[in-house]
Amino acid sequence: MKKIEVIQNVLEANETIASRNRQLLTKHKVFAINIMSSPGAGKTSLILQTLTRLKDRLNIAVIEGDVASTVDAEKVQSEAKAVVQINTRNMPESCSLMAAMIESAIKDIPLDNVDLILIENVGNLICPAEFTLGEHKRVVISSLPEGDDKPIKYPLIFIDADAVIINKMDLLPHVDFDIAAFRRSIAGLNPKAEIFQLSCKTGEGIEKWCSWLSGQVKGNATKQ
Amino acid sequence: MKKIEVIQNVLEANETIASRNRQLLTKHKVFAINIMSSPGAGKTSLILQTLTRLKDRLNIAVIEGDVASTVDAEKVQSEAKAVVQINTRNMPESCSLMAAMIESAIKDIPLDNVDLILIENVGNLICPAEFTLGEHKRVVISSLPEGDDKPIKYPLIFIDADAVIINKMDLLPHVDFDIAAFRRSIAGLNPKAEIFQLSCKTGEGIEKWCSWLSGQVKGNATKQ
Numbered sequence: 001m002k003k004i005e006v007i008q009n010v011l012e013a014n015e016t017i018a019s020r021n022r023q024l025l026t027k028h029k030v031f032a033i034n035i036m037s038s039p040g041a042g043k044t045s046l047i048l049q050t051l052t053r054l055k056d057r058l059n060i061a062v063i064e065g066d067v068a069s070t071v072d073a074e075k076v077q078s079e080a081k082a083v084v085q086i087n088t089r090n091m092p093e094s095c096s097l098m099a100a101m102i103e104s105a106i107k108d109i110p111l112d113n114v115d116l117i118l119i120e121n122v123g124n125l126i127c128p129a130e131f132t133l134g135e136h137k138r139v140v141i142s143s144l145p146e147g148d149d150k151p152i153k154y155p156l157i158f159i160d161a162d163a164v165i166i167n168k169m170d171l172l173p174h175v176d177f178d179i180a181a182f183r184r185s186i187a188g189l190n191p192k193a194e195i196f197q198l199s200c201k202t203g204e205g206i207e208k209w210c211s212w213l214s215g216q217v218k219g220n221a222t223k224q
Numbered sequence: 225m226k227k228i229e230v231i232q233n234v235l236e237a238n239e240t241i242a243s244r245n246r247q248l249l250t251k252h253k254v255f256a257i258n259i260m261s262s263p264g265a266g267k268t269s270l271i272l273q274t275l276t277r278l279k280d281r282l283n284i285a286v287i288e289g290d291v292a293s294t295v296d297a298e299k300v301q302s303e304a305k306a307v308v309q310i311n312t313r314n315m316p317e318s319c320s321l322m323a324a325m326i327e328s329a330i331k332d333i334p335l336d337n338v339d340l341i342l343i344e345n346v347g348n349l350i351c352p353a354e355f356t357l358g359e360h361k362r363v364v365i366s367s368l369p370e371g372d373d374k375p376i377k378y379p380l381i382f383i384d385a386d387a388v389i390i391n392k393m394d395l396l397p398h399v400d401f402d403i404a405a406f407r408r409s410i411a412g413l414n415p416k417a418e419i420f421q422l423s424c425k426t427g428e429g430i431e432k433w434c435s436w437l438s439g440q441v442k443g444n445a446t447k448q
Contacts, residue, residue, distance in 0.1 A: 040370025145369035146264025
């Protein structure tokens with residue numbers, strides 16, 4: 001039972017730091033979202049589209065989580081108010097961001113000048129479901145080429161999501177993906193989740209997502 | 225330092241069981257491959273294509289690893305000599321198969337009547353890189369819609385691969401994927417890896433993959 005105790009302690013410690021992060025962010029009227037998906041489902045593309053649409057209305061910072069490399073941070077650098085890259089390669093848990101990494105990252109973000117932090121988690125449908133970071137909302141992206149069975153095979157991450165995004169809608173004519181079946185699976189696991197169908201490539205559906213997101217930011221905190 | 229010690233012990237214990245699995249399989253002249261990828265990159269589709277092409281020449285068993293559900297096992301059931309489903313949902317490591325799970329699964333496979341075991345790992349580019357299972361070869365699938373930067377962002381799993389498959393070649397006209405850049409990344413990380421470009425949907429390139437695989441099986445062990 002030793003091993004299970006250790007895992008339990010890690011999760012508890014993470015929860016404590018996550019609450020502290022959330023309190024700090026809320027105190028500074030900063031809204032944070034945790035964006036999770038498989039590798040290559042479109043987390044960085046969604047962040048880029050969101051920055052393009054909302055950067056004139058909101059001050060947005062980005063935290064990029066990757067096992068290795070800074071390619072995503074470089075992509076968003078010119079559009080975001082601040083960018084912090086976290087590489088998890090040599091950390092005890094490399095398959096997910098954890099609250100302690102966010103605690104350290106937000107020290108490099110000017111919280112009084114930021115309204116929204118977009119946190120891009122490590123590309124993974126399993127580990128990130130276990131660790132809250134101190135975010136206010138959790139978003140999962142599924143992309144059409146991955147297939148419509150992902151909620152059945154990786155239920156935990158979908159159960160806790162506030163919003164589920166179906167990305168790469170532009171590929172619908174070229175892949176087998178049953179949107180109704182996917183929506184039924186989400187409704188079964190998590191009927192309260194908002195579902196957005198969009199394409200970060202063509203921009204289709206991005207406006208609706210951004211309007212929901214800015215509504216969430218306003219509902220939580222306004223700087224003035 | 226307590227936590228790191230525990231992780232070290234888990235990896236060492238896994239390594240010991242993996243060697244035992246490999247010895248047992250080799251003794252029975254069974255060749256095993258560990259198939260790894262992101263969720264939805266095409267592991268099950270590759271297994272189905274491989275079964276279709278090779279089942280008349282080789283006796284093939286399949287071990288399906290998933291966090292939850294039996295949908296993949298059901299898909300391959302009619303084509304394989306034996307199928308074992310492993311669900312990792314309530315296990316200490318849910319993000320990868322581990323050697324102990326394989327040790328238990330192969331008890332349900334008639335080793336004397338099987339030439340090849342195709343092991344479908346959990347959909348994940350991070351955790352499976354850490355755990356050997358007792359397989360003879362390791363295969364990683366990358367699919368075009370995931371983007372060509374996966375080797376840079378998830379290097380460990382590509383460094384240890386014997387073969388890298390670029391799947392969903394049929395989507396090339398519809399996605400941004402630089403095949404030359406991807407191949408350069410693999411060559412930099414792991415110049416010995418065999419690279420196959422194929423489409424499990426159209427069947428393009430499958431013959432070459434199956435010919436390599438059956439060559440590996442024959443090189444390792446023959447039943448008579």
